[in-house]
Amino acid sequence: MAANIYIGEISENEAVQDNCFLMKIKVAPSFQNPLPGQFVMIRIAGLNDPFLSRPISIYSFSRNENYCVIELLYQVVGKGTRIMAGLIEDSQVEINGPLGNGFDTLSVKENIVMIAGGIGIAPLSMLTENLRRTHPLSNMMIYNGFQNASAVVGLDNMRRLCRNISVCTDDGTMGEKGFVTQIFQKDIKQYVPENTSIYACGPGAMLKSLAKILNKSKFSAQVSLEERMACGVGACMGCAVAIRDKDCTLAFKRVCADGPVFNLRDIIWE
């Protein structure tokens, strides 16, 4: 495994929205090029409080001969992310990565559909950038859902990358009113399972309802899951998610090492 520990230096950590931040971290050039959907474990303090590292998807990545820059787009939801948001330029963080399996970017169909809920836009944004380069001819449609207008994040970058963008908010304060899965469902007839690749990331509830929609049909989708993590490298078995195994029996897979990207059909919901 080519992931490793790096001392990162924060070169930027700006609020991009009420409680979302964009953090740019410089690491040594030996940092392996990440795949879209991979993440890092970030140790926020050298101290024991908070104790565990936090998993954050790689939002963007670039390198020059002297260093690499990892960009993280994150939302403040608790203690750890609050401390991250408070870190100033030049402060150091420990980075473990790149971790996990990214999205499958090889067998991509001619129609690409992205469904992002809230901060779930982070990994899909890097995926979009990547697919734009590798599959310039396939046509791409991106569905972005947010709680409300002031919760919108990462949209400008998406717009830069793709013309076909649908935006909705739960309360209709921006774009269409409704859940992103509902908006997508309205369009679903436009797509043919055989030539459509669907990628999704967002809250559990969103992915669950997406599963309801797709499992009625022949569509399959690659989705990125989230679970609390301790090690991030597959050693502790802490980030288990219930998956339908080859032989259709239930198995607990590790989001960090077997995922975070899974085939939506394989996920067993409570």
Place this chain on the structure above:
Amino acid sequence: MAANIYIGEISENEAVQDNCFLMKIKVAPSFQNPLPGQFVMIRIAGLNDPFLSRPISIYSFSRNENYCVIELLYQVVGKGTRIMAGLIEDSQVEINGPLGNGFDTLSVKENIVMIAGGIGIAPLSMLTENLRRTHPLSNMMIYNGFQNASAVVGLDNMRRLCRNISVCTDDGTMGEKGFVTQIFQKDIKQYVPENTSIYACGPGAMLKSLAKILNKSKFSAQVSLEERMACGVGACMGCAVAIRDKDCTLAFKRVCADGPVFNLRDIIWE
């Protein structure tokens, strides 16, 4: 008790020597004027690591109508003080104080002798400033001991306050060579117990040898002790020191609430 909790704002935190720092903290005007020898409990991080607050003597204090400035002179010896040293301007700290009983500055004799070992100069410095004002006529002699020349701290301020200063270092790299208690012992004949007030602060070993010297004679001395502390307000009984009680029996007194200043004669050494 007029001590209380204050949110302090660091206005300065400079290295005054290899591993000694001077921290200036702004607090609300309601902070009570401290007596020389009193201390504060400083909570370094809002987090639980390090867990306990740290006791630090008040090195200097000033106020204007808008705020008070508490100055702390501290040495980096471990985790907590290391973190203190890393705090930048404008960071906030929780201050509990002023705590403890200061030196007795009322019954002061015409000859004043100060004996400071290392960072022990901190409380004695404020005491000197105070006695200079309240007892301008008594003549003062200050003995300062340090490990070596590069460990010297707070001396300039002492020089500003008093002409009669003797400096020594364990290795002779500055001033006389020897322990400060030995240097004082050489001069002891110059002083008469009846009209001499002795104040001392420094490492346990120094105070112990001072006790050996003085207990042979009629001299008494007020010394400031140090112990690990949890509450700093007399509630936990954690900072106990063995003291000879009125009835000459052993009692465990609280350095924080019964001290930190004790009569050297009353201290029972191991």
Place this chain on the structure above:
Amino acid sequence: MAVKLGRLKLNNPVMTASGTFGYGEEYAGYVDLNRLGAVVVKGLSLKPRLGNPPPRIMETTGGMLNSIGLQNIGVEAFIEEKLPFLRKYDTAVIANIYGETYDEFKKVAKKLSLAKGVHALEVNISCPNVKKGGASFGTDPKIAARVTRTVKDETGLPVIVKLTPNVTDIAQIAESVEKAGADIISLINTLTGMSVDLNTRCPHLKNITGGLSGPAIKPVALRMVWQVIQRVSVPVIGIGGIMTAEDALEFLVLGAKAVEIGTANFVNPHATLDVIEGIKNYLADHKIKDINDIIGTFRN
């Protein structure tokens, strides 16, 4: 915010933990004692106790070790010198008592029952810091029961029995003291621990071992409170690592009728008041009128 623990009525469920709030007066300058649910004073013994030789405390990750050895002024001095001050407040005063023999427990309980202004006794059968006795009382169900009975026979005050966590089966001890007549059960006391000074290769505490307290032990405290609540019917007081209102609410949700705040007072003398305010805000945010509507609402 008032809660009832059997006969013991408190203005709110936030109490101080014995040994961490002195005799009340030490924190009276920081906290209006009238605002507390109860003040539990430092453990009292029949005669004044010298306590253990220093060093007595050491910081640990997320907590601290203490080996105070129950230094206290003794029950008589408490009644004469400390109780009058506490009587001035409209807050329940709870005397934490400690003995090395059944007879000592008996005598201390009796003296306090005759004194005016004590609202309940908390029986410390668990202090792990004193070499003689101490822990032993609380680690054997029969002995724990006998101490409970001994105290009950001497007093008409509500008797809170405070359990030690250094046992295999906390629920068994709880059931046993309940049968013996305990009106209320409080837990946990400190976990026994130690640490080594690598400069001297000696223990940091002169007493070698000490009691571990602070947020580090909260998960153990919550587990034991939950185990006990499932097995006894008397009210339970939750203790252990409470720093914030959220911490306190975890215990209340599990079914604790009240909580005691200990080590938190050291790092934040306003901790008790902050917890009370925080609980009020939580209830308001969740549109819960009565604190009792949150107690025991744990779902699993």
Place this chain on the structure above:
Amino acid sequence: MAVKLGRLKLNNPVMTASGTFGYGEEYAGYVDLNRLGAVVVKGLSLKPRLGNPPPRIMETTGGMLNSIGLQNIGVEAFIEEKLPFLRKYDTAVIANIYGETYDEFKKVAKKLSLAKGVHALEVNISCPNVKKGGASFGTDPKIAARVTRTVKDETGLPVIVKLTPNVTDIAQIAESVEKAGADIISLINTLTGMSVDLNTRCPHLKNITGGLSGPAIKPVALRMVWQVIQRVSVPVIGIGGIMTAEDALEFLVLGAKAVEIGTANFVNPHATLDVIEGIKNYLADHKIKDINDIIGTFRN
């Protein structure tokens, strides 16, 4: 830095703790396994185990709770798929074994004894996360002894018995497994704890309770290791909250012949190597030539 634990020889006293280092390969990209004293693998059962439903972990102050429920691929898959990789290294491989019946312990021990490349067995009589059995084995001296004897009868490998801290008298259990033939005793496993999610008022862990690990428990681990070392003559391995070389040295000074590093690996995958380096530096600074000259130098 080599140490001898009876017949078990280690290149250095720093081992990994079971369940925190996977099967070794998960960290092989971070740590040269050849530099470790030993790799202790995830607990192995006779058949593959699903483990507990998620959520399985929760952060606590200075530590974490886990209720993995011993998910593992089973002893056979381990021997076929994982052991060959570990054999490539010149580092002791220790199989941590777990069973819900004496017979399971027996069968697992037998299979591993026949496999090439296993240097010792660590018997987990203490896992507190599995509702059936688990803890119970380790909390009763007689049952603990019987498990020990059962395993000893099946194997010629050194048998390490790993104790649970959730007991009243750890030294009694230690003496009992020593008498039953344990070659080495390791401790501590996790302290049972829990925590409550105030948004849902449900436990954070689906399993309700879990095992507390990390620096928060170090003082308890040190105390128990010290208690055990005073009462048994077999080598003892210290486990619990070790994050740094200083932490490890505390256990060694008390008399532990080796240490296992667990949760620290999660927050710092280089933890084991950092501890080894740190111990070397400490020995150099104190002009101590042989690691064995520091072991058991505790003074009190």
